[in-house]
Amino acid sequence: MGLKEKINSNPALKKLVHWMLIPTGEARPRLWVKLLINPFVHKRGKGSKIGRARLDVLPFNKFNLGSRSTIEDRCSINNGVGDVFIGDNTLIGVGNVIIGPVTIGNHVIFAPNIVASGLNHEYRDVNIPISLQKTIVSRITVEDDCWIAANSVITAGVTIGKHSVVAAGAVVTKSIPPYSIAAGNPAKVIKTYDFTANEWVTVKN
Template identity: 65%
Template sequence: MSIISTIKSNPKLKQFVHWCLIPKHQARPRVWVKWFVNPFFHKKGKGTSICRRTRMDVLPFQPFNIGDYSTVEDFATINNGVGPVNIGNNSRIGIGNVIIGPVTIGNNVILAQNIVMSGLNHNYTNTEVPIYLQGETVANITIEDDCWIGANAVITAGVTVGKHSVVAGGAVVTKSIPPFSVAVGNPARVIKQYDFESKAWVSV
């Protein structure tokens, strides 16, 4: 039996290891984890910049990978506590973004400011039990290559934004957006798609 399997199968040992990695009632990893553990588990591409005021709540038991020449701006939060976060090449994570895995972001993606995308939802089926004790459900968010997401947009769990698409500022995306589309509103709806014959964006 592997070390990880042993830890997972022993509740007390699992609780102790969790405490060693994260202070109780917090999401941030301990400093020693950031300095001495994460660099061996997570991949950061060449020329990539993660700004100093970014909150990196990343832990070794879920993947965090970021490709070449990508940027994570100040005041963004990246959290892989319940699911992996993978960011491609030449992508920009804007100021104040919140990304909670599982999230996959492709290449050449632009995320403007204050965007929230969370692959995590809290269960809430029993009103007599606090929400935080009822567990979570996760569903991967995928932002495909060459997308632009406008400021203050919200991308909900399970959504895929197809390649070469634009999501307008302030949109709340609750359903997947097909490739080569422009989506606006709350809930977001597609208002334009790219027409390859006319080589223009046309209303739908």
């Protein structure tokens, strides 16, 4: 049994370790974690850049930023409930919120003010405050070469296929096939690429 499994199997120890890493009621790790642990645990590729972003990343889950990728100012990256992987040559634009588990591929463009959260809060027991109910996680995957336009929302469990476009303001609640354009709330595929005709064709909904 590894260290992580031993901590998770002992509720009292898990609570103590959690308090040592994160102040009670907060998501941001303590300063000593940022300075003394995270730089040695998480991976950053050559030429990667991080602006004035809020990195709520903790050592018990992974955070990898690929080579020549950029996280711009006012972003919030959180791996508290799941790993966050960002590939090579990928742009995470101004004001993005990325909450793991999330995997983003290579050559991906996230325009400003996108929310991608692999986390949901349980709410169905009306006798318990939502904030005290368990969290539910389901990985988001954005495959290579995608463009996610401004103000979009990507919900837990969704996969966006290779070389797809999500239009501005879309709310993606279901997976998008590769080589597709999706728009709306909830997002629907409006175009796909026809490799026989070598052109984008409209989808009748």
